[in-house]
Amino acid sequence: MKIWTALTESECNEVWEKLHQHFSFPRIHTDKPLHKFSIRHIWGDENYIHDLERKALDILISITAPGEKVLALDWEHTCYRVDLRHHKENPKAENIFHIPFIPDGDYYIYLTEDFENVWFGHPWEETITVIGEKLMAATFNNLPEAFKE
Template sequence: MTPRTVDHCDPPPPGWTYLDREQIDEAWSRFRAAFGALRPGLHADAWPAITEPAPSVTFDPRFDATAVPAIWAARMEAINAETVRCLLGIADPSEVVVLDWQHPGYRLDLSEHASAPDAVWRVPVHPDGDYYTFVLPDFSEGTFGHPWEQSLCVFGPRLVGTLAVTLSTWLPVLRVDGRTQQDNPLLVDDPPPVRRPARRFFEGFTEAGPHFAHRMRQRGDAGCSDASGA
């Protein structure tokens, strides 16, 4: 399972640096400018918790951890690792801002974190208990995890063209550009529920236009270019 540390004002793990109060205030101001005010909520009438931008793809990473704990742990590690891999392809320098609602914020040096012999996450990308944001300093590309909806929004043209493509090969898609199947032309399909395997989701594009993964790649720029999603 992904190693975690709990914040009790102890030194953060390699690659993680606390944001000071001024930096935290600035980061949350940028967050609100990009996504609106955070709308925390336990129930579906409060979801999504942000105004999901375009382009973006929101995934359902849920899995019953009590059924096969090893699979749940592997899925969590895969999401965390793939996000770092793709962010490293676009972050220059290799730093992102990490926000954890009502908790300290961090600046994460992705290179130092990924190179650490025993990499430890202060907070993960996978939403396992709070609202987590991993984002470039200009808030143009990143991820937002919702702990109660159990969703992960991937946003920004380059991440949509890379990270969203690889995740969509095995995670169900909830929304594209903040819109669900019912009101999004990218989600034209026969009647199956919104939370569905990505492969069936892709097959729905055979009549509506090019393959979904190809369309997602087309919307993104180069970067993390080996993420073919095929």
């Protein structure tokens, strides 16, 4: 089973178009519940970074059903469908995160295929915004240390 499946160019364009329609990307305008967290203070602190990456994976897994894939987007680069649960359970099968959870120069976005829950990493703001009731609840139930600052 392939854990990371690259979207075709037309699929990727369609997802970005929907993101623009739903959220006015790159700005976020939505009626959905959201919370924005600053991550400016994490750079240079591997403990914060490791904890945030680990918990981001757990948070996103917690809002999906077994076998459910999420979309993983990297602005102006290849986009993917990924089974995060399978990735965590089989780390050696495909032990590369093609798209990080923490923005380090590009917009990194994870979202459910229904566009109801979005993990939105903004590189210049140095923020992560969680959008959607399920994702917000899961985030606050497993709050990364970096988000407690």
